[in-house]
Structure formats: structure tokens, C-alpha cells
Amino acid sequence: MRLSYPADIKVIQVPCTGRVDILHLLNAIEDGADGVYVAGCLEGECHYIEGNLKARRKVEYVKKTLTELGIEPERVEMYNLSSAQGARFAEIASEMVGKIRELGPTPVKSTHAA
Amino acid sequence: MSELKSGSNLEKVLKAGHFAFTGECGPPKGANVTHLKEKFQYLKGNVDAVNMTDNQTAVVRMSSLAGSVLMIEEGLEPNFQMVCRDRNRLAIMSDILGAYALGIRNMLCLSGDHQTFGNHPEAKNVHDIDSMQLIALVKKMRDEGKFMNDEDIDVPPKMFIGAACNPFADPYEYRVYRLANKITAGADFIQTQCIFNMEKFRDFMKKAVDMGLHEKCYILAGVTPMKNAGMANFMSRFVPGMDIPDSLIKRLKSVDKKDQAEEGIRFALEQVEEFKEMEGVAGVHMMAIEWEHRVPEIAERAKVLPRPVL
Amino acid sequence: MIVADRKSLEEILTMVKDNKKILIAGCKGCVTVCNVGGLKEVEILASSMKIARKKQGTHIDIDINVLERQCDNEYVAGVSDIIGNYDAVISLACGVGPQFLSEMYPDQTFYPGVNTTFFGGATQHGVWEERCAGCGTCAINNFGGLCPIARCAKSLMNGPCGGSSNGACEINKDTVCIWDVIVRKKMDAGKLEDLIGVRGIKNWRTARDGGPRRSIREELVQGNI
Known part of the structure; x- marks a missing residue:
């Protein structure tokens, strides 16, 4: 399978999405990422029982925070797919990139205002 | 109960063994004395005493003390309501003294609806003492002539002490004991919450009579005539501690909208007839909410007129 | 324990809107246990505030420090070397913390980052109720x-x-x-x-x-x- 997905995405591997922290997501936005998404296992199929469910709750928390700050919550998302769904992985990547393109660049600018 | 405790008309009526008939009147949301006096005219001569509510449902109105005094000026006898929500013990005692000095002889001691129901939900509540302790305090001031701190009162206030009772609140099994506690605290008379569930009230009164409470205190049954099925629905859903059987709502709905008020009055009149015969019930407290002008007709049809003059 | 709720980001951001360098001070006592003012929450607040200020285009430097307890002077004294380095300090301790800080460091401005609510405990994960x-x-x-x-x-x-x-x-x-x-x-x-x-x-x-x-x-x- 030689599937291609947009080059805009930087993949960070974690042993389980349960390892993803609210701070990881916030720091990504803080450092200028236009969007962040977490790709976890299918719900009910977490090897660590509920790592992906916890990840979803953290994503929801960050969405709430962004909303409070007047930033589109859609910049942060949670997806579920199995490791066997390569095609789905590529599809999600394109979907997320498309969505972010629609939203435009992040309003969080890393340039220092004098 | 050989000597009169306060000498109020209500006390005399009850002591003489008459079936008491009391009314209720909410003070205005403002200083509109003219309107208040109009409402008094509907009650005058048709009831033994009139409850003057104290910021009821925690909505700010003219003070019950001022309303009571205006009532006296118009020749009616007030039953001055006092809630513990808005006053600490200092204000409570000074208001009692002031009330007595201005001619008030009946008092109804209440905890008060929580302020979150009212029009100033941001208010701080007081609840320095509770309604049970308020009853005991009024009794102490009257019978011992002392303030809460045991200092002597120069001319003690002689009040006929009233308390409320809601047989329809939970836990039901405890309610009759709470009533007994209020009587122990010093209540001379009780006015119950509006009764709609007659079956439950019959059971409650049987328990009260079995405990002999009716011999220590006058129990007045609370009656509110329903203006329409909508009012019954609203009260059932939104007024805490109300028990309105579906059968009553059905009965009101079964007649034309324009006839629902008459049906409501008919139900109230049936209730009054039953209370006249019910063991332990010494009278009726008619709470015709914003319906004072119907009281003369209700009193007439309830066959409680003329009121005794003692 | 003492239970608190964090103030809204909007309220906190307004408090320090004119400041360029702040400290967020957490507390390892009650507010850590009720998940409102411990290390994790301090870091989250710092990141959220930086995001807000970057979006606005007004840079802010935020340092963090989680005190053992803000209600004990011996721990409050522990930040004496650094407290003067900031335009303002946000405390995520209960209402006691920023007062102890204000009393020890009268020249610094301390803002409460939480609303202290009651003495209580957790009846289930994430739910606290008043008891005393x-x-x-x-x-x-x-x-x-x-x-x-x-x-x-x-x-x-x-x-x-x-x-x-x-x-x-x-x-x-x-x-x-x-x-x-x-x-x-x-x-x-x-x-x-x-x-x-x-x-x-x-x-x-x-x-x-x-x-x-x-x-x-x-x-x-x-x-x-």
C-alpha cells in the first residue's frame, strides 16, 4: 500500500493516546501550529483499556479553552481508527488539512510584538 | 387556656369555640396604600384576622409590619408574618416590640422562602435563628417578659403566636412530630400550607389528633381557591412543598375555561364544609391569592358569615 | 479540604492585561488535591495565557512556581529572591495564599486566579461538595x-x-x-x-x-x- 497524505502534517508517535497531555496540545497551539489532532485506536479497542477515551476528554478540554480564547475549537480534533486502516489514516490527514486550510492560518502569532 | 394571652380577636374567636376564618393579603410592590386599602375592604368583616405576608416568595414588598399597621387603621386585625430570612435576633426582637407597640397582637413565625426564588437572588440571607426558635422567642418575650439574653423587657409584647405547618412536605412521617415541636416551642395556633390533597390531610389530622395536638393548639386548615387549571399546574410544578392531586387538575380541566374559577371555588367550599366537621380543625385560613375581591362571596357561600364579634 | 474553582481565562487575562512579565504561583496544598492550583493547572494556565497574548500580538513572559503551601510563611519566604522580578503575580492558591504573599511582599501585586468556594470533599471524581x-x-x-x-x-x-x-x-x-x-x-x-x-x-x-x-x-x- 503506497498511500500518500499531505506533507503539512508532523507525526509525533506516542505509545498510546492516553499519553497525550492537555499541555502537549496547548503547547502545540502556543508554538504556532495551525491545528492538532490526536489519532487514537477505535473506541473500545484500547490496549490500555481507556487511553483513547481519556485522550478524547483532553481534546474536549482544549477545545473549551480555545473557545474561551476566541480561537476556533476545530483546530483541535480527536479521531479514532485502527492500525490496520492505512487508507483511513490518509483520509483523516487530508480531511484535517482541508479543514485547517478553510480556517486559515492560526491567529496565534509567534512573532514578538515590540 | 383560661386567661387570654394576647387579647387578639383571633384568640377570642378560637377560645370561644367558634370556627375561625382568617384571610390573607400581600402588601404592595411599592408604597401604593390606596390599592392596599381597597383590598382590605373586601376582607373587612368577612374574616377574623388577615395575614400580612412578609416579602413572600422572597420578593420585596412593603414591610409586613407597615402593612399590618395600615390594616389596623382600617379596622381589621392583622396577623403579622415574620420570616427569619431577613432579620437577625436584634431586628426580630425590636420589630416584635414595635409591632406590639403599634397594636399588633397576632404573629406568624416562619423560616421564609429561600431568597433564590425571589427577585433579589443575590441577597445574603440571615437565618440567625430558625422558625422554631422564633416561636420560642416570642413566647419567652410574652410569658417571661425577657429578651433572648434574659434581660427584662419594659412592657413585654403579648402576642398570639402562630406557626406554619406543611403536612405535604417530606419526610411525611416526621411532619406531625415537627408540628408537635412547634407547639412545644409555644405556638398557640397553626395555619397549614394550602391543602389540596384531602386524603393525605385527613391522615395527617388523624395522627395529630391521636397525639392530642389539637387540644394544645388551634389548627387552621389552609385553603386556596384555584382560579383555573393553569394555576393548579403551575403551583404543582413550581411551588415547593405543594401537593396537588391530578384529580383536582382534571376536575378543573373538565369544565370550560370560563367556568374553571367557579369550579375552583366549589372545590374550596367543599373543603371548608369538610373541615368544619373534621376532628382537630379549629378553622380555615383562606388564602385567596390576588383574589381578595372574591373573599366576600367565598365567605358567604362557605356559610361562615357573619363573623362573631367578641 | 478547601475547594476552589479557577476564574475564567477572560477574568484572569483582564487582571494582567498591562503586564509583560508575570509569575503564576501554585500551591501543593488543597488546591492541588481539588485540581485547580497544582503544577498541572499552573502549566495549563500559563500556556493558555501565552496563546491568548500571542493571538493578541502582545508578548508576555510567564514563569511558574508551585509553593509547598502558600498558607505558611516559611514557604512563602521561599520565593523572596524572585518575587521582585515580575510585574504581577497570579496565585492559584485559595484566598489565603495571595494574602500571605501580599503581607510578606507589600510591593508586589498579587491577583487571585481562583474563586475559593467552600470546605468540602470529593463525592466522586471531579465533583466536590460542601460539608462544613x-x-x-x-x-x-x-x-x-x-x-x-x-x-x-x-x-x-x-x-x-x-x-x-x-x-x-x-x-x-x-x-x-x-x-x-x-x-x-x-x-x-x-x-x-x-x-x-x-x-x-x-x-x-x-x-x-x-x-x-x-x-x-x-x-x-x-x-x-
Whole structure:
């Protein structure tokens, strides 16, 4: 399978999405990422029982925070797919990139205002 | 109960063994004395005493003390309501003294609806003492002539002490004991919450009579005539501690909208007839909410007129 | 423990809107346990504030420091070397913390980052409830071990009032009528007699009504024992 997905995405591997922290997501936005998404296992199929469910709750928390700050919550998302769904992985990547393109660049600018 | 405790008309009526008939009147949301006096005219001569509510449902109105005094000026006898929500013990005692000095002889001691129901939900509540302790305090001031701190009162206030009772609140099994506690605290008379569930009230009164409470205190049954099925629905859903059987709502709905008020009055009149015969019930407290002008007709049809003059 | 809720980001951001360099001070005491002012929450607030300021285009430097306890001067003294480096300090401790800080460092401005709410505990993960009103005269043994001062909306000593319905308080269906619980407990235990008669009037002098309170333990005032 030689599937291609947009080059805009930087993949960070974690042993389980349960390892993803609210701070990881916030720091990504803080450092200028236009969007962040977490790709976890299918719900009910977490090897660590509920790592992906916890990840979803953290994503929801960050969405709430962004909303409070007047930033589109859609910049942060949670997806579920199995490791066997390569095609789905590529599809999600394109979907997320498309969505972010629609939203435009992040309003969080890393340039220092004098 | 050989000597009169306060000498109020209500006390005399009850002591003489008459079936008491009391009314209720909410003070205005403002200083509109003219309107208040109009409402008094509907009650005058048709009831033994009139409850003057104290910021009821925690909505700010003219003070019950001022309303009571205006009532006296118009020749009616007030039953001055006092809630513990808005006053600490200092204000409570000074208001009692002031009330007595201005001619008030009946008092109804209440905890008060929580302020979150009212029009100033941001208010701080007081609840320095509770309604049970308020009853005991009024009794102490009257019978011992002392303030809460045991200092002597120069001319003690002689009040006929009233308390409320809601047989329809939970836990039901405890309610009759709470009533007994209020009587122990010093209540001379009780006015119950509006009764709609007659079956439950019959059971409650049987328990009260079995405990002999009716011999220590006058129990007045609370009656509110329903203006329409909508009012019954609203009260059932939104007024805490109300028990309105579906059968009553059905009965009101079964007649034309324009006839629902008459049906409501008919139900109230049936209730009054039953209370006249019910063991332990010494009278009726008619709470015709914003319906004072119907009281003369209700009193007439309830066959409680003329009121005794003692 | 003391329970608190974090203030909204909007409120916190408004407090320090003119500041360029701030410190967020957490506390390892109660607010860590109730997940509002420990290391994790301090970091989250710092990141959220940086995002907000970057979006606005006004840079802010934020340092963080989590004190062992902000209600003990020996720990408050621990930040003496750095406290002067900031335009302002946001404390995520309960209301006690920023006061101890303000008293020790009168030249610095301290903002409360949380609303301190009550003395209570977690009834389930993520849910805290009030249990104590700190009235200074505990008598819960008279009420089946439950406090009507803290838990009855009207602090009734001779409850339950006429608004008790199906075990719920009249103010809110989600609020337990504690008097319903007390009465049922006594009845189940066959101790109804405990609720017969009138319970005397409470002395509020030991509560906040008597003025700000102070607790002195002489043997400790003289030194550690």
C-alpha cells in the first residue's frame, strides 16, 4: 500500500493516546501550529483499556479553552481508527488539512510584538 | 387556656369555640396604600384576622409590619408574618416590640422562602435563628417578659403566636412530630400550607389528633381557591412543598375555561364544609391569592358569615 | 479540604492585561488535591495565557512556581529572591495564599486566579461538595453526624422546612435536603426522640459573625515541641 497524505502534517508517535497531555496540545497551539489532532485506536479497542477515551476528554478540554480564547475549537480534533486502516489514516490527514486550510492560518502569532 | 394571652380577636374567636376564618393579603410592590386599602375592604368583616405576608416568595414588598399597621387603621386585625430570612435576633426582637407597640397582637413565625426564588437572588440571607426558635422567642418575650439574653423587657409584647405547618412536605412521617415541636416551642395556633390533597390531610389530622395536638393548639386548615387549571399546574410544578392531586387538575380541566374559577371555588367550599366537621380543625385560613375581591362571596357561600364579634 | 474553582481565562487575562512579565504561583496544598492550583493547572494556565497574548500580538513572559503551601510563611519566604522580578503575580492558591504573599511582599501585586468556594470533599471524581461552614462550634453529633448549618440552605437547627420534597431541597432538585437525611437516619435507628423538642439558639460568636478568628496554641507559640 503506497498511500500518500499531505506533507503539512508532523507525526509525533506516542505509545498510546492516553499519553497525550492537555499541555502537549496547548503547547502545540502556543508554538504556532495551525491545528492538532490526536489519532487514537477505535473506541473500545484500547490496549490500555481507556487511553483513547481519556485522550478524547483532553481534546474536549482544549477545545473549551480555545473557545474561551476566541480561537476556533476545530483546530483541535480527536479521531479514532485502527492500525490496520492505512487508507483511513490518509483520509483523516487530508480531511484535517482541508479543514485547517478553510480556517486559515492560526491567529496565534509567534512573532514578538515590540 | 383560661386567661387570654394576647387579647387578639383571633384568640377570642378560637377560645370561644367558634370556627375561625382568617384571610390573607400581600402588601404592595411599592408604597401604593390606596390599592392596599381597597383590598382590605373586601376582607373587612368577612374574616377574623388577615395575614400580612412578609416579602413572600422572597420578593420585596412593603414591610409586613407597615402593612399590618395600615390594616389596623382600617379596622381589621392583622396577623403579622415574620420570616427569619431577613432579620437577625436584634431586628426580630425590636420589630416584635414595635409591632406590639403599634397594636399588633397576632404573629406568624416562619423560616421564609429561600431568597433564590425571589427577585433579589443575590441577597445574603440571615437565618440567625430558625422558625422554631422564633416561636420560642416570642413566647419567652410574652410569658417571661425577657429578651433572648434574659434581660427584662419594659412592657413585654403579648402576642398570639402562630406557626406554619406543611403536612405535604417530606419526610411525611416526621411532619406531625415537627408540628408537635412547634407547639412545644409555644405556638398557640397553626395555619397549614394550602391543602389540596384531602386524603393525605385527613391522615395527617388523624395522627395529630391521636397525639392530642389539637387540644394544645388551634389548627387552621389552609385553603386556596384555584382560579383555573393553569394555576393548579403551575403551583404543582413550581411551588415547593405543594401537593396537588391530578384529580383536582382534571376536575378543573373538565369544565370550560370560563367556568374553571367557579369550579375552583366549589372545590374550596367543599373543603371548608369538610373541615368544619373534621376532628382537630379549629378553622380555615383562606388564602385567596390576588383574589381578595372574591373573599366576600367565598365567605358567604362557605356559610361562615357573619363573623362573631367578641 | 478547601475547594476552589479557577476564574475564567477572560477574568484572569483582564487582571494582567498591562503586564509583560508575570509569575503564576501554585500551591501543593488543597488546591492541588481539588485540581485547580497544582503544577498541572499552573502549566495549563500559563500556556493558555501565552496563546491568548500571542493571538493578541502582545508578548508576555510567564514563569511558574508551585509553593509547598502558600498558607505558611516559611514557604512563602521561599520565593523572596524572585518575587521582585515580575510585574504581577497570579496565585492559584485559595484566598489565603495571595494574602500571605501580599503581607510578606507589600510591593508586589498579587491577583487571585481562583474563586475559593467552600470546605468540602470529593463525592466522586471531579465533583466536590460542601460539608462544613467553619462555624466554630461543631455539633454534628446531634444531627446524625451531618451538618445542617453548612448543608441546609437556611441553616435550620430544627428542620426540615416546608420546602423539602422527595429528599431534595427547595432551592434545587440536585441539592440534597440534609434534614431529610437526618430525619430518616434517626427514624431508621429508632432514635426519633433525638428530634423531639426545640434545639436552642446558636451562638454565632465563634463563627465569622464574631469577627475575624484566631486560634492560639500556647505550647506551640513558645517553640516546637
